[in-house]
Amino acid sequence: xxxxxxxFFRKTPSSSFRNDHEQxxxxxxxxxxxxxxxxxxxxxxxxxxxxxxxxxxxxxxAYEIALHIREVQLSAVGSIGSNANFRSxxxxxxxxxxxxxNSYRIFKDAPTLNGFYNTGEEFGIQGVxxxxxxxxxxxxxxxxxxxxxxSVIFERPNFDARFFDSSGEVTASKVEIxxxxxxxxxxxxxxxxxIEITSTGQIAVL
Numbered sequence: 125x126x127x128x129x130x131x132f133f134r135k136t137p138s139s140s141f142r143n144d145h146e147q148x149x150x151x152x153x154x155x156x157x158x159x160x161x162x163x164x165x166x167x168x169x170x171x172x173x174x175x176x177x178x179x180x181x182x183x184x185x186a187y188e189i190a191l192h193i194r195e196v197q198l199s200a201v202g203s204i205g206s207n208a209n210f211r212s213x214x215x216x217x218x219x220x221x222x223x224x225x226n227s228y229r230i231f232k233d234a235p236t237l238n239g240f241y242n243t244g245e246e247f248g249i250q251g252v253x254x255x256x257x258x259x260x261x262x263x264x265x266x267x268x269x270x271x272x273x274x275s276v277i278f279e280r281p282n283f284d285a286r287f288f289d290s291s292g293e294v295t296a297s298k299v300e301i302x303x304x305x306x307x308x309x310x311x312x313x314x315x316x317x318x319i320e321i322t323s324t325g326q327i328a329v330l
Contacts, residue, residue, distance in 0.1 A: 178256070178305065179315055185257050186303050186317035186329045189228070192216070192251050193276065193319070193327050196230055197285070199248075200278035212279060216251070217241035218259050218301055219273030226253040233277060239288035241275045253303070260304040260316065264296035274299060276321055283325035298322040300330075 193216050200214035213233035217240075232247035233239060253259070262274050269289035276299060277286050287294040304316040318330040 181254065182257060182303065182305065182315055182317050183329075185254055186319055189251060189253075189301075189303065190319050190327050190329050192230070193321065197278045197283060197325060197327070201280050201283055213237065213239070213277050214247065215239070215241065215275045215277035217273055217275045218262055220259050220262060221271075221273065226255055226258065227251060228253070228259065231275075239275060239277050239286060239293060240290055241273070256305055257303055258306045259301060260307070261300075261302040263300040263302075264294050265300060266297040267295050269294045269296075278325070285321050285323055285325050287323075296323065 196214050196216050200212075215231055215233060217229040217231060219228075228251040229241050229246060230248050230250055231241045231245040233241075233245060262269075264274065264287060267287075269287070270291050272290045274294070275288045277288065278284075279286070285299075287296050287299055299321045301319045301321075302316050303319065305314045320326075320328045320330055
């Protein structure tokens with residue numbers, strides 16, 4: 125009997141200690157630290173998700189413009205216009221000075237036939253950029269242009285592209301058009317997608 129009593133007495137303290145230990149939880153400081161870590165991780169995920177979404181939208185916008193240019197090229201080369209006449213010259217016009225209206229012009233070069241877009245020559249559905257984006261820069265590789273916008277034209281029967289500014293033809297090997305998120309009044313930052321149009325008629329998004 126005394127042996128049973130001693131065994132019970134020895135088990136009681138350790139059993140009580142174990143139960144107290146198992147029932148213990150977070151202290152106030154531990155809880156605050158855990159919540160802070162969770163908030164930091166959540167903020168990082170949200171910021172990266174937003175950047176990822178912007179990058180996807182920008183890529184889609186660039187490909188949409190490139191596809192529109194390709195449609196103009198195919199229309200100029202292979203489509204028949206009004207009165208069963210072939211559309212001789214069609215083009216796309218980009219201008220950084222007018223990028224605030226988030227658009228680019230699709231035009232039929234008539235009646236002036238100077239290769240450069242003029243008001244009133246709009247043809248078909250005009251190109252519109254998402255309000256988040258703009259045409260940031262235009263470069264004529266191998267030549268320069270006057271900065272007053274650049275027209276890319278296509279003429280049957282060739283798929284070749286020709287480039288014109290307001291003063292005449294620009295003898296560039298290719299044109300690069302940068303599409304990016306709209307700039308504020310002081311800085312221009314963020315990802316840029318470049319649409320490349322070569323004189324041989326190749327159209328690509330870089």
